[in-house]
Amino acid sequence: MNAEEQARAINAWLDQNQITEIECLIPDMTGLARGKIVPRHKYNPAEGLRLPEAVLSMTVTGDYPEQDFTAVSDPDMRLVPDFATLRPVPWEKEPTAQIIHDCYNFDGTPAELAPRNVLKRILKLYEDEGLKAVVAPEMEFYLVEVQADEDIPLSPPTGRTRRTEAGRQSFSIDAVNEYEGIFDVMYDWCEAQGIQLDTLIHEMGTAQMEINLDHGDPLELADQAFLFKRTVREVAIRHNMYATFMAKPMQGQPGSAMHLHQSVVDLETGRNIFSDEDGGPSDAFFHFIGGLQTFLPPAMPFFAPYVNSYRRLSRYTSAPINLSWGFDNRTCGLRVPHSVPQARRVENRLAGVDVNPYLAIAASLACGYLGMKQRVRPGEPLTGSAYEQPHQLPRHLDDAVDLLRGCEPLADVFGRHFIETYGAIKEAEYREYFDVISPWERRFLLLHV
Structure with missing residues (x-):
């Protein structure tokens, strides 16, 4: 058109x-x-x-x-x-x-600084190779009580029983139904906007939910994720709650992720190139994982874009601390779910839900693309717990930005001007955060040091 x-x-x-x-x-x-x-x-x-x-x-x-x-x-x-x-x-x-x-x-x-254009730029790399990426985001978020004072910690809201949740209610149907009024409206509004929701579950945290979007074209899914966040915030406010997509909004509770399932198909045949004709994993599959393992660390500012993002990435919060990969192993940063060969995919579990969906999807696909182009072999799949493995990721935003700026392959695919601009934005945010003295510092250092 x-x-x-x-x-x-x-x-x-x-x-x-x-x-x-x-x-x-x-x-x-x-x-x-x-x-x-x-x-x-x-x-x-x-x-x-x-x-x-x-x-x-x-x-x-x-x-x-x-x-x-x-x-x-x-x-x-x-x-x-x-x-x-x-x-x-x-x-x-x-x-x-x-x-x-x-x-x-x-x-x-x-x-070139527009995030939607950045994603289009990465998708064009695939198109030039006769390929098309397919993605499916899973988005976690918390419902919390309205609290206007930023110095007061967030707390879970009361549901239809007028009580807050007792303990963690992973996968509880009744715990989801506590907020059925919100989710009824959410589904109606998403349907009206063509946002293709798949499943709704209760996650590990108190009043923490997860919505899965149907798999499809990366640009369309980024648009849907962008609009979904806006929609859920609006629904929650109209029910006297907040919906927050912070990566780690509450002390003692798990963080919120945007897990991203990815596969690649041949444009001409529609075949998933992660599987060989005999149904086994292909070289492209292994090279894609190798690219993620190699380039995700310098791409971290796209998956953990704020100071708060790094609070989630801890072995104590059920979030990735390294880039081990494994078959149906949720402790790994890179998980390969059980599937039929045509649906073979790689789940990137690194991103927090606080990401810009356009940039996170672009970065993950860029890392996989570089792996396929450079024919990078991954490490061996892990069968044990990746939480017992060493950290392999930057632990702070400023370190992550330094790694990003020093990665020439990522600068080549994103454009050097974009990388420098994004890095400067993150530096400015970190500098402003660093000027703020936290309640913890006042409580434990004011009179004790």
Whole structure:
């Protein structure tokens, strides 16, 4: 569909659904929705919109790195709507649409700092090899009580029984049903937006849930993950709770992950290249795992993007501490679930759910791609507990950023300018965090040292 056909299709959909207002969205570097809200009669999809390029270099606090990574003149970029992302906003009273836009320079080239463009860049590498990646994210999150004071620790909310959960309720159906009002609305709103939910389970933590999305095209799944986070937050707020996608929101509770199942198919035949014709694992399968083992450590800022992210990655929190791999071994950072040959896949368990889904999916696929191109062999599969193995991952954000900047293969596939910009954003966030004195320091150091 060319630009003119897209514009006609968008206008027809807006008219058919009697839309009065349009939320024009882009995902920023954090994965939050930025953009403009435009009245229907003022929205021209053929022209698109404009937004300052500097939006793409903002930190999670709304600040900017000390160095300019966009032009000093603070120019605009052009936002072009993607018809495939046009959806209703089901929680608005008036008929409202939302549509994700792609970011372009005015010479027609993609804005290289836009996370959606970054994912497209990695997918193009696969396409050039006659391949297509398939992914399925699993997203964990907590429901918590509304607490306006940031100094007070978070606590689980009360459910329909007016009580909080007693102990951990892994896979409990009744514990999920405590919040059935939230999940009934969540499913309805996700269906209205074309977000393809698979299963809902109760995870290990108190009021910790997991939603699995159906497998499919990486760009579509990143869009769905982006919109899903927004939707669940909105549902929770309307039920007097918060839904949080922090990686480690509560002391003494497990962290929240975004596990990513990945496979690769041949574009011409549709065959899963991770399996040979006899049904056994292929060389491409092993090389993909080898690439993940080799390049995930320097790619860590995409999977653990904040200081809080590293609180999750501990042998005491049921999260990966290394990149061992194994068949159906959940202690490993890289797990290969039991499956038929056509469904053979690799589950990357490293990412926290606090990631930008576009960048996390792009980074994981980039690591696997590099492994296949370089024919990297993995280590031997692990049958025991990976939690007993040594740490193999950076333990702090600043160390992770240094590793990322020093990895030339990742800079080649992502673009050096993007890597430097992203690294500077993470450095700025770490510097701001480091200035804050925590309650623990005041409690135990104030009068004791």
